[in-house]
Every structure is written in C-alpha cells, then in structure tokens.
Amino acid sequence: MIFTANIYVSLKPTVSDPQGATVSGALSQLGFDSVKNVRVGKYITLEIDKPSKEEAESAVSNMCEQLLANTVIEDYKFEFQ
Numbered sequence: 887m888i889f890t891a892n893i894y895v896s897l898k899p900t901v902s903d904p905q906g907a908t909v910s911g912a913l914s915q916l917g918f919d920s921v922k923n924v925r926v927g928k929y930i931t932l933e934i935d936k937p938s939k940e941e942a943e944s945a946v947s948n949m950c951e952q953l954l955a956n957t958v959i960e961d962y963k964f965e966f967q
Contacts, residue, residue: 888933890933891930891966892964892965893928893962893963896927896928907924
C-alpha cells in the first residue's frame with residue numbers, strides 16, 4: 887500500500903532563526919507591519935510503500951530521526967494523506 891507523508895520540520899523554539907529574522911525584516915520593509923515573528927522551516931512530501939499505516943509511520947519517523955531533521959535543533963511532525 888502506498889502512503890503519502892507530509893513532513894514538517896521546524897527549528898525548536900529555543901533556537902535562533904536568522905532566516906526567519908531576515909524574512910520578517912523584508913516583510914516589514916514591504917509594509918507588512920502586523921507580522922511580529924517569523925520562523926522558517928521545511929516541508930517534505932514523500933510516498934512510501936508499506937503494508938500498513940503503522941509500518942509507514944515507523945519508517946517515516948526513522949527517516950526523520952536519521953536524515954530529514956536535525957533533532958538536536960529541529961522538531962518534526964508528519965501526517966498521511
């Protein structure tokens with residue numbers, strides 16, 4: 887069975903986000919003064935062929951832990967379509 891995983895990777899709240907600060911400054915310069923904080927992350931979509939949703943969840947979690955997220959400074963979550 888093929889599952890589509892949507893994976894969201896973001897910096898942990900305690901980690902500074904220079905890219906987010908740059909985007910925030912640029913938005914302010916463009917007149918979007920209501921934006922007070924920006925955090926930039928990654929969005930990954932992948933298809934995985936596993937016999938069950940439980941096995942797909944385990945595999946995606948392992949992928950995130952080993953490669954897709956730096957778990958020292960990043961959090962991740964995923965969902966299946």
